[in-house]
Amino acid sequence: MSAAREEILARIRAAAGPAAPAAEVDAAYAALPRSYRRAHHDPSGTDVVALFAERAADYLAVVQRVAEGELPAAIAAAVAALTSVLIPDGLPADWLAELPPGVGLVRDEPPLSATELDRISGVVTGCAVAIAETGTIILDHGPGQGRRALTLVPDFHLVVVRAGQVAADIADALARLDPARPHTLISGPSATSDIELIRVEGVHGPRNLHILIASAQ
Secondary structure: OOHHHHHHHHHHHHHHOOOOOHHHHHHHHHOOOOOOOOOOOOOOOOOHHHHHHHHHHHOOOEEEEEEHHHHHHHHHHHOOOOOEEEEOOOOOHHHHOOOOOOOEEEEOOOOOOHHHHHOOOEEEEOOOEEEOOOOEEEEOOOOOOOOHHHHOOOOEEEEEEEHHHEEOOHHHHHHHOOOOOOOEEEOOOOEEEOOOOOEEEOOOOOOEEEEEEEEOO
16 A cells, blocks of 8 residues: 555544544545546547647647658658768667668767767657657657657657557556656657747757658558
């Protein structure tokens, strides 16, 4: 039993007085109705991938849906205007098979400083999970994602989301994650606004977020 729950029950027992034994309080607590709404979108009746694409685009991210086999060409087209691209360890090598020769590949070995990362045009990563309801991408910084600084300093972030990684809502997404790992949540390009609601991009992360949603077909 958690300390917080025990404290709540102790207060209930103290307020109820001796006429309500601890066992009765515990039974009353257990009997409380908990008809919570566990999910807002049923994947069996909702195209969660399409919903994720719509919500992510609402945040001004560039969103493309491609077939798995089209990923190398789509990645090459997305980074064609960049001079250098950061590649984290574990990124599938076939994703980079069609990169233009003018795009230099940079590895985080040894770990690059913030100044060195700032000189890199962009980064390509995978993700751990995506949330359809909020249009959010979650990184757990496992293989193909790199440490957090790699996706916060460069100005351009291209992230590949496989269709099977799209969860319907937050509860579904959290159930797929390892709570022991660090998590970074990304909802669109970095942006903020001042008291006059003037939007400024790139303050806390990349100004440009490009999402490729890869499906089997």
